[in-house]
Amino acid sequence: MNSPRTTLYRDKHNAKLMGVCAGIADYTGINVFWFRIGMVILAITMGWPILAYFVAGLLLNKKPPYLYRDESEQKYWQSVRQSPKRTAREIRASFRDIDRRLAAVEAHYVSSNPRLTAEIERLR
Known part of the structure; x- marks a missing residue:
């Protein structure tokens, strides 16, 4: 450091x-x-x-x-x-929590938006 x-x-x-x-x-x-x-x-x-x-x-x-x-x-x-190790653990936990919440928002938005789902399917 x-x-x-x-x-x-x-x-x-x-x-x-x-x-x-x-x-x-x-x-x-x-x-x-x-x-x-x-x-x-x-x-x-x-x-x-x-x-x-x-x-x-x-x-x-x-x-x-x-x-x-x-x-x-x-x-x-x-x-x-x-305590550098404890701080690194806390930061990793914060990023995991942010990633989990972002995935939940993404899943909610994509699953509840039929127009977006149709657009994605049309692009495939």
């Missing part, structure tokens, strides 16, 4: 300091508030997460503006990052 939507970025738009927590929260789909609380607790108890935060702040690229068109697209890409 080389899409820019599946890459971890610093989110400067929702940042408090460097945007690392906001970027990780965006990437994982976790609410940024809970991620920040967890980061503070880890920093107080262990200390090393502060260093990791600043290293990540220096290494991660800024999130491109307008990466997602709307919130539904953002939720979709978060689900792709969390």
Whole structure:
């Protein structure tokens, strides 16, 4: 997955300091508030997460503006990052459902339209 939507970025738009927590929260789909609380607790108890935060702040690229068109697209890409196989299964199921409904519409239209049926038979 080389899409820019599946890459971890610093989110400067929702940042408090460097945007690392906001970027990780965006990437994982976790609410940024809970991620920040967890980061503070880890920093107080262990200390090393502060260093990791600043290293990540220096290494991660800024999130491109307008990466997602709307919130539904953002939720979709978060689900792709969390479970690509489940997302592929859901997409296949949606296409099967669309195909089934299209076949039902086609069968209904062709069977209930004698003029169309006669036209098709005449072309054979």
